[in-house]
Amino acid sequence: METRFVGIPELVETPSVAVVVDVMRAFTVAAWAFAQGAEKIVLARSTDEALALKARHPDRVALKDGPPAPGFDLVNSPGLLRRADLTGRTVVQKTTAGTVGALAVKDASLVLCAGFVVAEATARLLRQRAVERVTFVVTGEDGRADEDLACAQYIAAGATGAGTDAAGFLRRAAASRAATELAEGVRQGVHPDDVALCLEVDRFPFAMVAAREGSLMVVRPWAVPRSQ
Numbered sequence: 001m002e003t004r005f006v007g008i009p010e011l012v013e014t015p016s017v018a019v020v021v022d023v024m025r026a027f028t029v030a031a032w033a034f035a036q037g038a039e040k041i042v043l044a045r046s047t048d049e050a051l052a053l054k055a056r057h058p059d060r061v062a063l064k065d066g067p068p069a070p071g072f073d074l075v076n077s078p079g080l081l082r083r084a085d086l087t088g089r090t091v092v093q094k095t096t097a098g099t100v101g102a103l104a105v106k107d108a109s110l111v112l113c114a115g116f117v118v119a120e121a122t123a124r125l126l127r128q129r130a131v132e133r134v135t136f137v138v139t140g141e142d143g144r145a146d147e148d149l150a151c152a153q154y155i156a157a158g159a160t161g162a163g164t165d166a167a168g169f170l171r172r173a174a175a176s177r178a179a180t181e182l183a184e185g186v187r188q189g190v191h192p193d194d195v196a197l198c199l200e201v202d203r204f205p206f207a208m209v210a211a212r213e214g215s216l217m218v219v220r221p222w223a224v225p226r227s228q
């Protein structure tokens with residue numbers, strides 16, 4: 001399997017298969033939303049679009065990063081979201097990096113959204129599909145966010161069969177700028193457990209597939225059987 005690691009600004013052409021990585025915190029939050037029963041997540045291009053989607057469908061759960069904001073139901077925090085009952089709900093998510101990265105590869109034939117919490121399921125799906133070439137989109141800091149790069153490299157090692165210990169990758173993520181800023185209260189809409197929750201390897205058994213549904217980009221959980 002050929003792998004490459006790019007930031008969002010480097011996405012000049014549509015890859016065939018993309019794994020969009022946002023450890024802190026968009027896709028850790030997405031995984032928790034599914035664990036809490038959400039049916040699907042609509043990725044919004046802007047806060048205005050998120051609010052418009054919510055206005056059109058008031059039963060949807062609107063979520064954005066940053067501090068709590070009028071019109072939004074939740075913030076982009078796994079610690080704050082993990083006790084919400086989202087059974088059967090549609091979540092609308094808008095964040096700074098993760099959702100932007102997934103929308104940037106919306107025309108790829110396969111788009112997986114990932115973080116450490118779904119690392120092995122994501123790698124397994126790539127193996128099962130016998131994917132030849134994967135573009136890992138390192139969403140944070142224009143491709144330099146080490147929590148996202150470390151996670152992407154860990155998933156790549158799993159996908160290529162060169163299984164490896166997660167410890168070193170997790171150490172890098174724990175020392176990243178995002179982790180430090182979340183821990184020090186520089187970022188807003190944060191629960192004290194957020195960093196630890198973002199560093200839970202394989203907390204969930206599913207991968208997350210994003211695909212176009214009409215004019216929207218929609219993420220759904222994807223069971224990846226172990227036996228195949």
Ligand SMILES: O=C(O)[C@H](CS(=O)(=O)O)OP(=O)(O)O
Pocket residue numbers: 022024025026027065066076095096097098099140187188
């Ligand atoms: O919510 C997050 O962690 C970030 C936004 S910020 O860096 O905290 O301002 O968004 P994400 O797209 O999840 O990286």
Ligand SMILES: [Mg+2]
Pocket residue numbers: 022023024025026097098139140178
């Ligand atoms: Mg991030």
